[in-house]
Each structure stands twice: as C-alpha cells, then as structure tokens.
Amino acid sequence: MAENKKVLVIGGGFSGLTAAVETAEAGSEVIIVEKTPFFGGRVTQLNKYFPKLCPPNCGLEINFKRIKNSGDVAYHTLAEVEKITGQEGAFEVTVKIKPRYVNDKCVGCNACAEACPVEMPNEFNFGLDTTKAAYITHNQAFPFIYAIDDRYCKGKACGKCAEACKYNAIDLDMKPETITLKVSSIILAAGWDLYDVSKLDNLGGGKIKNVITNMQMERLASPNGPTAGKVLRPSDGKEVKNIAFVQCAGSRDENHLPYCSFICCMASLKQATYVREQYPDAKAEIFYIDIRTPGRYEQFYWKVKDDPNVTLTKGKVAGITEDPATGDVILEAEDIFGGKKIRRSFDMVVLAAGMVPSTKNSKIPVEVSLTPDGFVLPATLQKGIYAVGTLKSPVDVAKSVQDATGVAIKSIQSARR
C-alpha cells in the first residue's frame, strides 16, 4: 500500500470540486489546485443551470461547505501545475502559485476595491463591464478573499488599497512561490473554454456590439452580473424585447469545431426563457440546424416551443450585420421550411458558441493523447491519472458530476493500491 494516500485534483470547477469532496468524504486526503483566484469554474458564471434550473450557488455552496467542513481538503488558488513526475502511488507535482497580494485576514469589506484607481476588463463577466484591479468576482465567491490582478495593478507605486485596508490584509510584496506536492493519484479537471467567436467572420467576428456569446448572456441574466440580472443590450442599455439565438456558432463545423458541443441547444432554449420571463411581450427566435435535447431534456424543449412568442426557425445563420443607425442586428439565414432567404432585425443576438477543452489554450503537463479537437483520450493517460468531465468530451453539469463521482473511486483505488 502506498504510504502517501493523497489525491490531487487539478481544476476547481464543478467537476473538480465534486471529485474532491467525494474523495475526501471517502477518507482520502485531497489537495485541489485552481488556476484562477476563485473556485466554481464555469458554473459560477451561469444564471441558472440544468437539470433543475437552480442558480449556481445552489450546488456550489454545498460543495464549498463540504470542503470547509472536511478536514481533509487542502486547496490552492492562483495555482498552476508545471510538472508531474513519478508514477501511481508516488507522483511528485510541481505547482507554481501566483501571488494574490491579499492574505486571509481579508474580511471582504470592499475598501480596497473602492480605493483602487485602476479599472480593468471584467473577465468574469466576459468583458461586458470593468472591475477594479483589487476585486472579488461576486458576493458569494469562494474563497471570499479579494485578489489583486498584477497585470493591471500599479503595485507599491500606488498602494492605495493597502492604505485603505483596515485589516492589514494587503501585501503588495507577495512573491510567486513554487511548491512540490507528493500524491498518489491525480484527477485532471481543467474544464473548458468558450470558442473564440472572433474566428466566425461571417457572424460578425465578435465585432458587433449587440452580438454576444451564450456565456455573456448568462452574465447579463445573472443577478450578480453587470446589469444585476436585467437583460439589457450592450450598445445602449436598451431592454431586449426581440432576441435571436444563433445555434452551432462554430460547432458542427469542420472549419471551426467539428463536433456538437452538446449544451448549446439547451442553453439557448433556457436563455429564451430568461428573456420571456423578464419581458412578457418579448419575442425570441432560435435559428438551428437541428435542435438537440439530450436525454430527458426533450420536455423542456416542448415547453419553450409551445410559447407563442418563441419561434424556432430551421436554417443556420450565415450572415450577421449591424444597422449602424439603430445598433440593431440583422441576421441572414435561409428559412428552410419556408424556402426563402430571410433577413431579420433584432435588438440583440446571442451566438450559441461551443465548448473547447482547456487543453487547447493551456497544455496539461502529462503524457496523453488528445483528439484533434483537444479532448483527452482517457485510456492513454498514465496509470493513476484520471480525467473528468469536459476535458474528455462536451457534457453538461449533471454528466460532469456523475463522471467526477466515478473518477473519485478510481483515484481512491490508486491511492490505496
């Protein structure tokens, strides 16, 4: 039996958190490393998520609580794995931890953010607004400790945040450190990124103001988002009464992502309900190749379809232009059932962009074969290393959770062999 029974989880999103708490609650020590300053991953950025359409905290808060209550989970934020050596039962993992510049004396009073003079693009809101360089993503972030982004912060030359902090929580001298972890098994849970819509040149290439991505739409609808949950369009803050969704924006396309991203149809159906619930007279139109409702989601599709203010139009949008006078967005598609090429104008348009495994943007430091699209082929991983969720294929939260729970058992077996 391995002396060291620790399990390392790389990635603190829903998959990683699930794998971590399930493993810890079965009696193994767990360490989670998360690249960003906060846990929760993509789910934190959603307004509601399937299957029950809960707000993200509904599931995440329980997991955070389980982590806090379990004495067996250690975690590092702003931590990136640089090197993995060894084998099952005896891995040595080098982790680089970037400075947060805020220590755990922070009480989350927001004084540093108020004092900070630097505005930076808010990545958590996908650039829909700005935030201060001393920031917290939202009011239920975990850990609830502010972070300072040194790509924008002017450092000690400014130092206004440190002056404003009454708790001595800010340390602008913090340096990056490198730690070595000894673990028995490793769970890769690095998740996914949204496809870069600037590559979709015929869909506006990310340059048209009132054309947003599905993830931006989640932020617009979220109570902790840039508009406090009111769906207002970016160019002029007008209420969105006439919205269109462009399905397969990049997915099922050999020139972009050849695979179906699995979640986007359900996401657009769901987002149509955000607008419909908010504005009783609003209209929504979804342009699709095929509407795909995996598993038991078909009934949700029926419900949305039955709404007389929601139109489902078969025909992929292949042209998007802006009306410069009004800021409205003009979509061009062939209405296949009507047999006509149509141009329709909308207040705002959502691109149902696809999922890209995070391996495309940051390499995992293990030997593994990837599909041409960057998904991990689990059978090619070294013994003792496991991958979960969207790293292997595009899946939704529920499927990621099931997968993470299964992988927890595998990692425990590795730790006890």
Place this chain on the structure above:
Amino acid sequence: MSEQIKPDLKFINSVINAGGESLKKCFQCATCSVVCKVTPDDKPFPRKEMVQAQWGLKDKLLSNPDIWLCHQCSDCTAYCPRGAKPGEVLGAIRKLSIEHYAFPSFVGKAVADPKFLLLTFAVPVLIFGAVLMALGNLKIPDGEIVYAEKFMPVPVIDAVFIMSAIFAMIGFGVGITRYWKDLTSGTKVKGLPMAAIMATVTEFLAHKKFKTCEETVDRSRSHLFTFYGFVGLAITTTWAIVYLYGMQWLSPYPLRDPMKIFGNLSAASLLIGITLVIINRLKHAEKAGSGSYFDWLFIGVIFTIVTTGLLSEILRLLHVPVLAYPVYFIHLVVVFFLFAYAPFSKMAHMVYRTTALVYAKHTGRDKA
C-alpha cells in the same frame, strides 16, 4: 397531400462520379444558400439542389435553371461546415445536364467519360492523319516552313472545320431546343424574350455576376481574359478568311500585319486567361475544391490550343521544322476537339448558361 419520392440511385451515383463525391456529407444547414451572393432570395440555391441530388431527383435538377445561375464562386464550399462542397456538386450536375441534352447522345457520353478520352482524340488524329497520308505529306517537309502549302492545305482545314462546326451547331441546336422546352414547360413563356437576351449579354460582357464572388473573385479576371481571347481569335479567323478568299492572299502573313498583331494579342490574352484559370484553381483547391475530370479536360484543351498555336508560330519563325510540324498537327487536333465536341464538353456552358440566364431574367428569377 404528401409527394412520394422515388430516389434515382443511378443518378445519385452519377452525380458522385461526376465530381460530386462530397454530396452525401451535406446535412442541410443552409449556410450555402446564405453565403451565396448570386442566388435569388426565393427558393435559394444550392441547399435545395443538395437535397434534391441526395434524393436522386433527376428531373428536378437537369432542367433546373438555377444550376446555371450558379457561377461556382465556391463561397458555399468555403463556408460549408461539412466539406460537402456544394459548388463542386452543382458543377457535377451541370455536367450531367450537358450530357442529358447532348445530341447525338453517344458523343455526349464519350466526352463526359475519361474511359473514352483516347477515342475522342483518335477521331481528329485519324482524320488529319488520313489527309496527310493521302497527300503524301506524312513527313517533315524541307525548306522554309509553310504549314498551308507543304503540310495541310487550307481548303482541307476549312472543309474539316466547317464540317465539325456544322456538327456542333446541330448538337447545340437540338440540345438547346430540348432544354428550352423543358425550361418553359408549364410556363407561359412564348417566343424569344429579346429584352432578357440583351440584359444577359450586357451583364455577361462585363462579367458582372462573376464579380460578386468573394472566395474566388479573381476568377472574374481569368475568365474575362479567356473569353476576350476567344472573341479576338474569332475575329482574327474572320479577318483571315477575308485575306485568303477575298484578297487571294495566302498565309503566312507578316508579323506587322494588323490582322497578325490582333491575332497575336488575342492569343496572348487567351494564354494569360487560361494560365490564371489554372493558377486560381490550384490556389483555391483547398477551400473551393479541386475540380472534376470534366473541368480539367476543358482547361487542358484550351491550354493546349493556345500553347501549340503560339509555338507553331514561334517554331516557324525560328525555323525548327522537326518540332514545328508535329506541334502544328497537335494544334489542329485540339482545335478540332474544341469545335466538334463543344456541345458535349464544358464549352457547352456558354450556351446552356446563357439560355438559363435569359430564362431566369425573363421570368424574374434573376433580377440583377
């Protein structure tokens, strides 16, 4: 009431074999119809042609004017998310349409099928070979190079080409009559729509349609050079007939003669045009598709015509008889190929496309 569809499997396979091998990849997303700049908004192409071809609806496709409204810009192919190459598929359907209306149909089949490539070339080789043998000219003549007097007499050439032109005219006449009948069946179109003909010709002279292409917009230029090269050579030929029969002046003509200058300039235009065609095709192959046998046969014939034509002149001036006469022989063979088989090769596009455009303009299907 629903329509019962009987797929013509043989037709589906013939589309696939004619260069539309990507046909079955289409999943009907309609990106193609949207990115197409030359399609009408009502019942746009090429999405509907893709599903009709997948279902083997031969009758809906072969007489469909839309297959000729398509100028194979290949914007559809470049943006197709499945690599189904609608531009190539429509090209294949056009080929089958030419073959369908061909008269006599066995010549249509022979020109369309690579199996008969040698046979189709054997016809002019045998005709011209027999003439040379009968005249005892089946050797390299001595002295100054004079193609007409020492090798292939002009009256023989004229006789052969007039016959082949008549053959082609009959082929075109029958083919286009059948096609026009199919086009106008069930419609009220009667007689010749002169306004539409004029509109088609003026649009064509400036290559307006071609210029709306995005992915392969450079094709408008290569086609323009090729087209005006041919126009110039047709004028040159008429001019030469005036010299020969009107003024009893025999070739070769001096390089400074205005007809000669005009002819050489036309040949240069054709050479530039067809070379650009080849370069563009290769350059765009990845995004627009690499073309079919039918395309490349036509391109190859034109390229050979212009290169052997110019080489015949150059080799004569440089006095290299051992090369000059064989090159001139090849030139005659490929010119025969172009003339005699015009209604069956891709050359037929000039007649079928023009007819389809006239019909489309007359019926309001094509407004531009």
